Amino acid sequence: MMASSDSALKEYQHPLMQQYWTRLDTGFPQVGEIFEEAMAEALLVIDRPDLDAYLDAASLIGKLGRGVEPMLVFIEEWPSVVDAVGKEALTPVLDCVKAMQKSPNGKAITPFLQTLAAVSRRLQSAAQLQHYLDITLDLMRRTSGSIHGHHTTFPSPGLPFFFEQAPRVLDLLAVGGMRNWVEYGIRNYNHHPERQEEYFALKLADSRAVLQRERRGTLFADVERQLDLYLRAVWQDGDQLVPYSTAFDELRKPIPYYDKLGLRIPDVFEDAGQISGIDRYRAVLAHMVGHRRWGTAQIADNWSPFQRMAVEFFEDCRIETLLCREYPGLRRIFLALHPKPVEGACNPETTSCLRHRLAMLSRALIDPDHGYGDADLNHFVGRFHALLEAGSSNTTEIANLALSYVAKTRRQSDQLATVYFDDTVIEYRDDNRHMWKFIEDSDDEEFFDEPDKKLAKESEVIGLPPRHYPEWDYNTKTYRPDWASVYEALHPSGNPADIDKLLLKHAALAKQLKRLLDLLKPQDKVRIRYQEEGSELDLDVALRALIDFKGGATPDPRINMSHRTDGRNIAVMLLVDQSQSLHQKVGAGETAQSILELSQEAVSLLAWAIDRLGDPLAIAGFHSNTRHEVRYQHIKGFSERWDDTVKARVAAMDAGYSTRMGAALRHAGHYLAARKADKRILLVLTDGEPADIDVTDPEHLRADTKKAVEELDTKGITTFCLSLDPKADEYVREIFGNRFRVLDRIERLPEQLPMLYLALTK
Amino acid sequence: MDKTQYLVKQEPFYQAQGKEVALYEAAYAAKLPVMVKGPTGCGKSRFVEYMAWKLQKPLITVACNEDMTASDLVGRYLLEANGTRWLDGPLTTAARIGAICYLDEIVEARQDTTVVIHPLTDHRRVLPLDKKGELLDAHPDFQLVISYNPGYQSLMKDLKQSTKQRFTAFDFDYPAPDLETSILAKETGLPEGTAAKLVKIAQVGRNLKGHGLDEGISTRLLVYAATLIKRGVDAQDACRMALVRPITDDPDIRATLDHAIDTTFI
Numbered sequence A: 001m002m003a004s005s006d007s008a009l010k011e012y013q014h015p016l017m018q019q020y021w022t023r024l025d026t027g028f029p030q031v032g033e034i035f036e037e038a039m040a041e042a043l044l045v046i047d048r049p050d051l052d053a054y055l056d057a058a059s060l061i062g063k064l065g066r067g068v069e070p071m072l073v074f075i076e077e078w079p080s081v082v083d084a085v086g087k088e089a090l091t092p093v094l095d096c097v098k099a100m101q102k103s104p105n106g107k108a109i110t111p112f113l114q115t116l117a118a119v120s121r122r123l124q125s126a127a128q129l130q131h132y133l134d135i136t137l138d139l140m141r142r143t144s145g146s147i148h149g150h151h152t153t154f155p156s157p158g159l160p161f162f163f164e165q166a167p168r169v170l171d172l173l174a175v176g177g178m179r180n181w182v183e184y185g186i187r188n189y190n191h192h193p194e195r196q197e198e199y200f201a202l203k204l205a206d207s208r209a210v211l212q213r214e215r216r217g218t219l220f221a222d223v224e225r226q227l228d229l230y231l232r233a234v235w236q237d238g239d240q241l242v243p244y245s246t247a248f249d250e251l252r253k254p255i256p257y258y259d260k261l262g263l264r265i266p267d268v269f270e271d272a273g274q275i276s277g278i279d280r281y282r283a284v285l286a287h288m289v290g291h292r293r294w295g296t297a298q299i300a301d302n303w304s305p306f307q308r309m310a311v312e313f314f315e316d317c318r319i320e321t322l323l324c325r326e327y328p329g330l331r332r333i334f335l336a337l338h339p340k341p342v343e344g345a346c347n348p349e350t351t352s353c354l355r356h357r358l359a360m361l362s363r364a365l366i367d368p369d370h371g372y373g374d375a376d377l378n379h380f381v382g383r384f385h386a387l388l389e390a391g392s393s394n395t396t397e398i399a400n401l402a403l404s405y406v407a408k409t410r411r412q413s414d415q416l417a418t419v420y421f422d423d424t425v426i427e428y429r430d431d432n433r434h435m436w437k438f439i440e441d442s443d444d445e446e447f448f449d450e451p452d453k454k455l456a457k458e459s460e461v462i463g464l465p466p467r468h469y470p471e472w473d474y475n476t477k478t479y480r481p482d483w484a485s486v487y488e489a490l491h492p493s494g495n496p497a498d499i500d501k502l503l504l505k506h507a508a509l510a511k512q513l514k515r516l517l518d519l520l521k522p523q524d525k526v527r528i529r530y531q532e533e534g535s536e537l538d539l540d541v542a543l544r545a546l547i548d549f550k551g552g553a554t555p556d557p558r559i560n561m562s563h564r565t566d567g568r569n570i571a572v573m574l575l576v577d578q579s580q581s582l583h584q585k586v587g588a589g590e591t592a593q594s595i596l597e598l599s600q601e602a603v604s605l606l607a608w609a610i611d612r613l614g615d616p617l618a619i620a621g622f623h624s625n626t627r628h629e630v631r632y633q634h635i636k637g638f639s640e641r642w643d644d645t646v647k648a649r650v651a652a653m654d655a656g657y658s659t660r661m662g663a664a665l666r667h668a669g670h671y672l673a674a675r676k677a678d679k680r681i682l683l684v685l686t687d688g689e690p691a692d693i694d695v696t697d698p699e700h701l702r703a704d705t706k707k708a709v710e711e712l713d714t715k716g717i718t719t720f721c722l723s724l725d726p727k728a729d730e731y732v733r734e735i736f737g738n739r740f741r742v743l744d745r746i747e748r749l750p751e752q753l754p755m756l757y758l759a760l761t762k
Numbered sequence B: 001m002d003k004t005q006y007l008v009k010q011e012p013f014y015q016a017q018g019k020e021v022a023l024y025e026a027a028y029a030a031k032l033p034v035m036v037k038g039p040t041g042c043g044k045s046r047f048v049e050y051m052a053w054k055l056q057k058p059l060i061t062v063a064c065n066e067d068m069t070a071s072d073l074v075g076r077y078l079l080e081a082n083g084t085r086w087l088d089g090p091l092t093t094a095a096r097i098g099a100i101c102y103l104d105e106i107v108e109a110r111q112d113t114t115v116v117i118h119p120l121t122d123h124r125r126v127l128p129l130d131k132k133g134e135l136l137d138a139h140p141d142f143q144l145v146i147s148y149n150p151g152y153q154s155l156m157k158d159l160k161q162s163t164k165q166r167f168t169a170f171d172f173d174y175p176a177p178d179l180e181t182s183i184l185a186k187e188t189g190l191p192e193g194t195a196a197k198l199v200k201i202a203q204v205g206r207n208l209k210g211h212g213l214d215e216g217i218s219t220r221l222l223v224y225a226a227t228l229i230k231r232g233v234d235a236q237d238a239c240r241m242a243l244v245r246p247i248t249d250d251p252d253i254r255a256t257l258d259h260a261i262d263t264t265f266i
């Protein structure tokens, strides 16, 4: 290809764009052609400070002497990789590229980069991607140049094919399964280059067979929703689920656990005997939920490791007993997964039998048919059941029982270095880290309390004089007159192009919405048949009636039809919570987005959709800083179009302060009430319950908000709440009655908000 | 007109959830229109039937639907070989003979149909039969009752404010677990222990309301399941057939409810 001009001298209008281009330092004209577009996309996911690293990496790849291809691919794919697994992946990925470049496998760099984004999307975390890179390097090293003992002169025949197939393989296998599949290929086809190619291209029968074989398990990614539903429906728990891989730590297999970020569980579970993978997941989740429900943390400092271990075994069995009371069928699952240690299998003269003893005890505590004869064991099983007979007992009581068990059964040989391990690991149980408090180090609480400077400055620029609204006092059942002062102001503006970028990001969704919108668009005239009185005769029906009449039967008198203009006559007001908590991030690592950003996307998509439908829509944001200062920010008026002015305001949305919802609802309602429409809908988007810093009784603002909703209802305004608070179930119904939806997956807000609106107004 | 055909002959079993029986009696004594709100299958119709029996008044029930017109309620002229004949609709009949007229699931009817009830609900208690040229004064025993499910997730299917404002209302919901258990046991003769398990599964389903299910598992469906079990159907099969399959086609939700069934009935 001929370069029409020296593209290194290419000029960009925008100084920043020019700066990026200079940094990229490339002479490839093809790169110039895609550069601007690619940067627009990159800017959506890569923060400014990290851009240089991205450009430098691209530049480096462009200088490997492998033509323009790898550079183009990298520039285009990398933002998606960052989106899926975070920016930390750059260094290891570049290392991988360099390793290929140094070996005779430079040709594989392009295929590697080509599928990296697809692979990353499947793996979801930097740690998981690292496993993939390790597999890649291992494959490369072991299959390069080994054919006739020449040292690394031949490239790996399978490697490029492996890259090509990697996304497909990861669709079927967890990354551990992929490693086994690769291993088989290396072992069996290292000396047959053509066969090796075919193996990794999935063209050989046994390559596919191994793939199937490795596919034994139930992948977390495939059952994630089912597990979410399980937690919610069966245990009323709505926590996040976070997968980890078990295939790579041979020495210390990761164990389920939970912490502030969620419930940590393996990325795949194979069937275990007659217990399916999904039931294994359920057993793990039920067990952890049990701890949360019935357990309390104990102070660990004064107890020996042995004592703690015994306490954990007893406590695990206590909560499982309680779980089985709720759902008796769980016992079958637990017992099938729980090892059944053989009595007498461990010799206490030569080995430490502590684990064996405890595992036996654990079995006996949950298995009525354990059949063990040991007197101590049976004695403690009896005491355990006695404690639980009356009720659910508690961690402290059960810990005391465990301590006396240790005192009673302790043996000198427990200290021996050789520990008997067979049949003592209970895989569905978590690591019990939540059970212990250590008094010495307790300062790991983190606080993110960044004062919001921007908002503080703004608070002085207040526009219109305030409007005062009453607030409901549920204690006295009276209104406090003129209690809340609402200041309305025009929302500040930002850059409308940011919003266009967001919309671009959701192009696929927009397409889907468009189809739905076309269905909903008013189709002016609709025929209504079977009318007694109407504008014209419905000939079909009339003839039928006549025949009936002639035949002596009673004719159907509804022989007319009429037309109705099926106009949608709906006015909508979207009220967006802009309180401080919206800064919270959703998701982990670099893919994390704040709720605020997600709200911006959702608001943009909804506004775009409603604009296409033609329903009049107004948008406002609100937050509060005591009753003296409820801020109501006008973002879009009913008569404003969804244009750059409005987009600019959405782009500048920010979050701070609290949520005095009742006042905001009343204020929004007074605008909506003034609209003439068959249906007036007030849609509230919020991430938490009403609260403000001058109110200590949490019930007060809830009751007031409920009252505000009722007031609106009598004015013919329907209020509907879309809540992003996973714990909303506790209060949202109280306030909004049946008119609410709790979004389990906040990251899906952008798609859910417009969908919800369409469903509500169908 | 034979009023007695509309009487509820046998005492229907109704388990009160609160003070609703006494409150209804008061509303009836004052002839106030009544709205019974609540999700599908929670006992609204049963309650009305029971009250009609208790008050010994005829009951005329109309199941509302989208194709229903005002004439379907009020009445119409029929063509006959030798002319036309007026036929009262159910609403008119009720107003004439002094029955309780129960419009079940009123939101299903179009809004232009529902407005015909307005004149019957204010102090005049009249029903204009425009086509017949008659202004019917309602019988002193006549009462209008409507049922209404506010849980519909479409905001378009809702009663007009001007309609709502004409009724006194009862808020029904699925009964508390113990009460629901005893309802099932009494209604179907199923042992309390088994009934409690059914109720437990219903709770699991109701937790998913708003998270993939529009409505939870109703008391009515529980009665179906209990009836099947009574007839010797295996409990797990009965639950799947009566509690799960009817309410959802979502495979993930089905799997979750099935699991709850399998671990509850063993």
Ligand SMILES: Nc1ncnc2c1ncn2[C@@H]1O[C@H](COP(=O)(O)OP(=O)(O)O)[C@@H](O)[C@H]1O
Binding pocket: B013, B014, B015, B016, B017, B038, B039, B040, B041, B042, B043, B044, B045, B046, B047, B147, B183, B187, B219, B220, B223
């Ligand atoms: N309080 C109750 N007492 C007795 N049976 C009840 C009660 N609540 C519900 N049921 C049972 O549930 C079934 C459905 O109730 P129904 O009144 O038809 O529901 P809906 O609310 O849809 O009108 C009834 O046939 C009855 O078997």
Ligand SMILES: [Mg+2]
Binding pocket: A287, A291, A316, A429, A430, A431, A432
């Ligand atoms: Mg545990």
